[in-house]
Amino acid sequence: MARAHVTTTINGDVVDFLCEADQTLLSALRDELRMTGTKEGCGTGDCGACSVTIDGRLVCSCLVLAVEVEGKAIDTIEGMADGENLHPLQKKFLEHAALQCGICTPGILIAARSLLERNPDPSETEIRYWLAGNLCRCTGYHKIVEAVLDAAREMRS
Amino acid sequence: MKPPPFKYHDPRTVAETVELLARNENAKILAGGQSLMPMLNMRYVQPDHVIDINRVEGLSYIREAGGRLEIGAMTRQREIEYADLVARRAPIVREAILNVGHRQTRNRGTLGGSLSHLDPAAELPLVSAALEATVHVQGPKGKRDIAMAEFPAGYMSPSIELDEMVIGVTLPVWPDGHGYGFVEFSRRHGDFAIVAAAVLLDVEAGGKIKRASVTVGGVGPSPVRCRDAEKALTGEKGAEAAFRAAAETCRTIDAMEDVYAPAWYRQHLATVMTRRAMVAAFGRAANAR
Ligand code: FES
Ligand code: FES
Numbered sequence: 001m002a003r004a005h006v007t008t009t010i011n012g013d014v015v016d017f018l019c020e021a022d023q024t025l026l027s028a029l030r031d032e033l034r035m036t037g038t039k040e041g042c043g044t045g046d047c048g049a050c051s052v053t054i055d056g057r058l059v060c061s062c063l064v065l066a067v068e069v070e071g072k073a074i075d076t077i078e079g080m081a082d083g084e085n086l087h088p089l090q091k092k093f094l095e096h097a098a099l100q101c102g103i104c105t106p107g108i109l110i111a112a113r114s115l116l117e118r119n120p121d122p123s124e125t126e127i128r129y130w131l132a133g134n135l136c137r138c139t140g141y142h143k144i145v146e147a148v149l150d151a152a153r154e155m156r157s
Numbered sequence: 158m159k160p161p162p163f164k165y166h167d168p169r170t171v172a173e174t175v176e177l178l179a180r181n182e183n184a185k186i187l188a189g190g191q192s193l194m195p196m197l198n199m200r201y202v203q204p205d206h207v208i209d210i211n212r213v214e215g216l217s218y219i220r221e222a223g224g225r226l227e228i229g230a231m232t233r234q235r236e237i238e239y240a241d242l243v244a245r246r247a248p249i250v251r252e253a254i255l256n257v258g259h260r261q262t263r264n265r266g267t268l269g270g271s272l273s274h275l276d277p278a279a280e281l282p283l284v285s286a287a288l289e290a291t292v293h294v295q296g297p298k299g300k301r302d303i304a305m306a307e308f309p310a311g312y313m314s315p316s317i318e319l320d321e322m323v324i325g326v327t328l329p330v331w332p333d334g335h336g337y338g339f340v341e342f343s344r345r346h347g348d349f350a351i352v353a354a355a356v357l358l359d360v361e362a363g364g365k366i367k368r369a370s371v372t373v374g375g376v377g378p379s380p381v382r383c384r385d386a387e388k389a390l391t392g393e394k395g396a397e398a399a400f401r402a403a404a405e406t407c408r409t410i411d412a413m414e415d416v417y418a419p420a421w422y423r424q425h426l427a428t429v430m431t432r433r434a435m436v437a438a439f440g441r442a443a444n445a446r
Contacts, residue, residue, distance in 0.1 A: 004165070021165035022207075024198070043158025044195035045262050057235070057264040062158065063194035064265065065187070067165060068211055111260065132347050133259030 004067045010035075011079025019066040026050045028066035029076060037077035037106050041135065048134030051107035052076045058114040060133075077106035080113070089113055089151045098147035100138035108134045112148045120156055124149065160197035166208045171295050171324055174210055179297050179320040181206040186322055188231060188270035191262045216269070216324060219243060226328040230269025234281075238263060246330045247288065249337035249355060253280040256339070259347040269323040275313050277413065278349040278375035282309070284339065286380035287355035287372040288328045296321035309379030334443030335359050338434035341374075342426050344417075350375050351418050354430035358390070360442035366390050371403070371435070373427045376412045383407050386431060395439035404432035 003018040010033070019028045024043075029035045029052070041047030043062045050061040053075045080087045089109050092098070099105045108131060115122055115130040122130070127148050128141070136144060166181075168174045178184055184206035187193055196202045210216065216231035219240045226247055228237065237243050238254045257263055257271070257280050271281040272292060282305075285292075290305040294317050303316060310316035317323070331337075341353035357370040369390040371383040389403035407427035412420035439445055 020162075022160045022162050022197075024160065024194070027159065040158065043198040045191060045258070048259075048261055051261060058261050059265050060261045062198060063190050063262070065165070065190070065194075065207075065209070067167070068190075068209060114260075129346075130260055133261040 006066055006070050008069050008071070009073040011075055017066075021065070021067055023066045024062050025052070025064040025066045025069055025074075026061040029061060029074075032066075035076055035078050039103050039106055041103065041107075045133075046135065047104070047107075048111060048131075049104055049107040051110045051134065053110065053114055056114075056117075058111055075110070077110055080109060087113070088154050089116070089148065092147040092151040092154070093144075096143045096147040096150065098139060098143040104134060104136040104138075108136065108144060112151070115148070116152055116155060120152060122148075122152060158198040160194075161200050161203045163204050163207045166206060167212060168208060168210065169212055169214060171213060171216070171322070174208055174213060174322055175295055175297055175320060177206070177208050178322065181208075184208055184319075186210055186273070188273070189233065189265040189267040190270075191258065191266035192270060192274040192276070210322070221246060221330075224330055226330060227325060228268055228328065229325050230272075230323045231267050232269075234258075234263040234266045234268065234271070237268065247284075247328055249287065249339055249357060250284050250328070252337065252339040253284040253353075253355065256280050256341055256343075256347075256350070256353070268326060272308070272326065273315055273317075273323050275309055275315050275379065276349060277312065277378050278351065278353060280339070280341070280350070280353060280374070283353055283372060283374035283380045284355050285326060285328070286374075286382060287357060287370050288331075289370075290329075291327045292323055293325045293327070294321045295324050300324070306382070312378040331357055332359055336438035336440070336442030336445065338437030338439075338441070340430050340434040340437065342430060352376055352423055352426035352430050354427065354434040356431065356434035356438040358395070358435070358438045358442055360395065360439065360444040362444050364394050364445055366393050366395060366439075369403075371407075371431055373407060373410065373431060376407075376410050376423050376427050378413060381410055383410070383427075383431065390435070395435075395442075395445060397436075400432050400435040400439070404428045404435060407431050 039049035041049035185204040336358040341350035359368040371386040385406035412423040
């Protein structure tokens with residue numbers, strides 16, 4: 001069967017790619033575009049490791065078909081740092097040691113950024129609810145929440 | 158985790174979608190994809206055709222007409238969560254939606270998708286049953302309306318034909334100042350509930366209950382209206398003993414049994430969840446005291 005041709009904007013750049021109609025966005029990012037920062041933890045929408053934004057909305061890329069993003073703007077972890085300059089969230093994750101194995105980190109950073117865009121001054125509870133779709137098996141979440149609070153503080157000043 | 162191979166269709170209208178459904182065997186509609194995509198990734202379903210309705214025009218709206226709320230099938234759960242109109246006119250829907258999945262899945266998941274998937278413990282079918290919604294479907298022979306009470310044909314099967322699709326829902330609105338409560342018990346926040354309860358109370362001045370709606374999800378194969386509890390509440394003054402007695406009638410509901418919970422446990426949870434939802438609903442009613 002002919003492969004589908006999809007045109008999108010990824011991290012600000014116009015990107016064309018070919019994919020199978022039955023391929024998820026996650027698989028197109030990783031296997032077609034070799035953007036492997038976005039991770040697969042479950043493929044069922046439970047872990048959030050595959051989080052990206054589509055037109056600014058946080059989604060699980062494992063639960064979207066690649067052909068559905070025709071004409072849309074995708075943001076992934078690869079677009080978070082500005083060259084060598086880490087995003088404040090990334091810096092704070094390092095400072096607070098908010099990661100151990102790191103597999104959940106790209107998804108959590110993307111989710112946290114989308115929270116701070118909407119709510120620059122979230123409470124701890126708001127952070128925990130917003131990140132409820134992102135599982136971490138290592139850190140116990142405490143340091144992640146601290147890092148997000150701290151990054152929010154810094155970004156406000 | 159990769160979906161099985163299928164042919165992808167990308168219609169622009171409901172008429173086109175319905176025709177594709179009629180013409181193709183073993184076809185599945187892809188709405189928000191938050192139930193279908195996991196099932197495809199796990200290969201629980203292996204459709205030959207996937208019909209993506211994300212580009213179908215005119216299925217996403219929230220509006221008020223004739224004292225009712227009308228919500229399009231492709232309205233994302235997120236739009237419902239943040240809609241002022243819903244918060245004002247049917248606040249129980251907003252409360253229920255905060256229990257549906259999490260941020261990522263609510264951004265994609267739709268009302269029509271949740272109703273069509275019809276998980277026995279899903280929150281949106283439950284509040285639709287509590288509010289006595291009407292489900293609008295369209296097929297090759299035109300449109301028809303199905304009362305939510307008749308919508309489930311059985312476990313995870315809506316009473317619609319293979320060539321029909323859900324296009325929208327109408328929700329009757331309760332009077333201003335009514336009480337509402339939505340409570341669920343799940344293993345983790347965002348999971349499907351083991352048992353969930355939705356209660357609506359219309360309370361008259363002086364604190365007497367004029368009308369009650371009590372519904373539980375996760376107990377039977379589809380939402381169950383607890384008529385005995387409703388009867389027990391009607392005409393009563395809202396008080397702990399009355400709620401306890403009314404909730405106790407839920408212990409005899411015919412309950413499912415599965416690896417997560419035996420029937421007696423679901424029945425027990427039904428009494429606890431309905432009582433808590435009654436207390437919450439009464440506490441919010443403008444005429445409670
Ligand atoms: S891989 Fe998408 S939610 Fe886990
Ligand atoms: S750091 Fe290992 S899963 Fe989060």
